[in-house]
Amino acid sequence: MKTCRSVGRVLRRCGSEVDLILKPRKMSVREASLIFEHTTQLHSLSSLVSLLRHWTVRQLDLTELSISALDLTQLLKHDGPLKIKLSEESVQQLLALLHEIQDQDLTRSFLSKVGGDLTSCSLNWEVLQYLLQQASAQTITVNLRKNCFLQESITRLLPFPDRIVFKRPSPSFVLTTIREIYKAPTRHIIPSLLSSLDHVINLTCRELDSVTNPGWNKNVDRNLLLRLIHCCAASDAQQGAASDLLRALQHRLDLSCSSCVELSEEDQTEPLSLTFADCRAVSTILRHCSLDTQLDLRDCEVEDSSLDLLLPVPDRVRLRASKAVLLQLVSLVPGSSERDAVRRGVSLCRALGGELDLSHTTLDQSTCAALALMLDFSDGLTELDLSHCQLTDQLLLTLITHLHKVQVLDLSHNKITDAATHRLLQLVSINPSIETVRLFNNNIVDRTPFKEDKRFEIW
Incomplete structure (x- = not known):
């Protein structure tokens, strides 16, 4: 108990989520926060490092402190299951130091202890590349609004699809990423891309309009969607990404004009012609749906032989279609047998x-x-x-x-x-x-x- 009293001003339990297990010379703390007086900061941090040899602390909140990056390396050498919350300034300084000294062990420890969460940081490509190259299973999460350089670094990010998660991606970033994937022979990374985007594909009309040049196909959204569908349906290995694609699209396969950039009234009447291969790919994707999924075929034209592939749709598919397509579907009901x-x-x-x-x-x-x-x-x-x-x-x-x-x-x-x-x-x-x-x-x-x-x- 003398040890506890000596760090009484240092260790503060947070909320009702604290779980103390008292054993001889052992203690387990679920979450703790530190409050230092400036004059005792370094000494108290050293005492904490010593204390961690006897206490198991799962999470340590240091967000209210300003600690030098060099001092923080003491905590990075701790081998226990410790998660650390740091202030934005501390993370920035620590990242700069790790990049400078190129210590891979400390870097991997840092990524593990912060859970890969770098959403508070403004990075550059050199620092991010160094972090991504570490042989670690830790995923890195970045805020795209704080790191606009990533818009121009998409091709350099393609080799790391399993290592990074993008928070707050703009529709222009998503669109540019999809374009780059189809320029290069890297379609196999589509499942990882969906995971990196946290299973949300945002291609809102307003944002697309600002990044689309006048010569770009006015049906850009649904054509890109068709490419994604074809990619996920191309092979058994890729079909595992079908459920991820549906989740990213919020279980909505929208091939209507409503998914496009703003069109004139005249252009809105131009249908999208779906081929036999298109319908086969859509049918393949729909067989992987695990939740109610909406298929929107308004503003589409489909031949009877192609549309026949969509009739045996799964139980969970909800269909919206043009009157012409509905009439075709009804006409196809008789089939070849009762x-x-x-x-x-x-x-x-x-x-x-x-x-x-x-x-x-x-x-x-x-x-x-x-x-x-x-x-x-x-x-x-x-x-x-x-x-x-x-x-x-x-x-x-x-x-x-x-x-x-x-x-x-x-x-x-x-x-x-x-x-x-x-x-x-x-x-x-x-x-x-x-x-x-x-x-x-x-x-x-x-x-x-x-x-x-x-x-x-x-x-």
């Missing part, structure tokens, strides 16, 4: 999240038959919008035996006549699960029968 049709119909219905909007598309007998098949095999479609679809009585009869599964049905602005009145009234009367049927602006003259059931909206 078993295939069931699988496709259930998969598509689940991916749509229970809502299918085919409004303002032209339906024919073939697409209505495919939609009827999808409804027959699926129970999860709660809302179906078929307004402005050129639906006739004949086409409605193809669908009507399956429409009882839909809770909200919109048949507005079509060519339905009084001839279909009886079938519509019968559909709603025997199916209490149907909540709403909209019939605005059809060719129904006698609307009186519909007044008796408030679920019809026809006026």
